[in-house]
Amino acid sequence: MRVLGIETSCDETAAAVVESAAGRGGRILSNRVLSQLEEHRPFGGVVPEIAARAHLDHVDRLVAEAMAEAGLGFAELDGVAATVGPGLIGGVLVGAMTGKAIAAVHGKPFVAVNHLEGHALTVRLTDGLDFPYLLLLVSGGHCQLLAVEGVGRYRRYGSTLDDAVGEAFDKVAKLLGLGYPGGPAVERAAAGGDPARFALPRPMKGRPDCDFSFSGLKTAVRQAVEKAVEAAGPLDERARADLAASFQAAVAEVLQDRAARALARFAAELGRPGPLVVAGGVAANRSLRAALAEVAAAAGAVLVAPPPGLCTDNGAMIAWAGLERLRLGAADPLDFRARPRWPLEELSAPVPEPAQ
Ligand code: ATP
Ligand code: MG
Ligand code: FE
DSSP states (O other): OOEEEEEEESSSSEEEEEESSSSSSSEEEEEEEEEOHHGGGGGTSOOHHHHHHHHHHHHHHHHHHHHHHHHHOOGGGGGEEEEEEEHHHHHHHHHHHHHHHHHHTOOEEEEEEHHHHHHHHHHHSHHHHHHHHEEEOOOSOOEEEEEEETTTEEEEEEEBSSSSSSHHHHHHHHHHHHOOOOHHHHHHHHTTSSSTOOOOOOTTTTSSSBBBBOHHHHHHHHHHHHHHHHHHHHHHHHHHHHHHHHHHHHHHHHHHHHHHHEEEEEEEHHHHHHEEESSSGGGGGGHHHHHHHHHHHHTOOOOEEGGGGGGOOOHHHHHHHHHHTTTTTBBBOOOOOOOOOOOOOOOOOOOOOOOO
């Protein structure tokens, strides 16, 4: 089975073709991603209207490139998948309309993909991982722990009460003058820093639930920056690196504590330890991956994470989520509406389309 996937929910315009492999997992035949970094950099963050226009300018070309690289014509596809939410509505509409138009013109099934399910199922494409698994979803807009029991079957253990973890990385990058996009910049700065120099809080650590909170940590970084500037003038490179490292260490410790709680609950439900998966843009961070591998090992479980390039937004994850739904017999009508808000727990397991 071969599926084209289109992703336009934030600031990446992406198109990819994936194919199911014999047995488990899949193969990526092409994966084109265009990041709109330069368009948004002057504003220090994603501007929705600029993003929508950029998607409109580039999506057709990216689809053509993805098809050419895969060496396929539209007639050879088994389906077309596009992100229909959650995300910035202008961008989502561009990708969804493009996918629907291609499906309609070529008489192929259309699959309306939830962007978060794309992140959630990527490890099944790359590693052929079986259900069930515990998912730590850490991205620009989300921070959640969920039991993943099947396609469309998610049970939430906990989530952030305020900021998403990627959002915290982006805000801290801004505070430190590291620019946009923030996550990779903080990781780079932290690599040369002293994680013990600044004492920062570990919000929610030790609490009996699986929830998160990052706004207090971000405020603590702002106060530490203000204090350092007051004492010694504008931040030098050393101070920046130490602040970035101290922040990243605090995040790592919180994620470890929350994931350990969830792993214990998941093992109790399952009767044995189950795999921990980390996905979403923040999962690209190598020191966080290492920290999570530690807690998984301590719980007798394995950590499975997509390669860093498939943690941040891409078309392959959307194509794959579409393929998983299609091969269970599901497709969506062409009047399926875009959804700016669409939590994973509101998804349902695919139900085959009734024969017409
Ligand atoms: P969502 O998936 O919740 O809708 P999104 O699609 O905008 O949000 P992703 O593309 O999945 O988010 O992830 C982007 C986020 O990941 C940004 O906040 C970015 O700073 C963060 N990020 C990317 N690379 C790293 C890294 N190496 N370390 C930490 N954070 C990172
Ligand atoms: Mg992005
Ligand atoms: Fe994402």
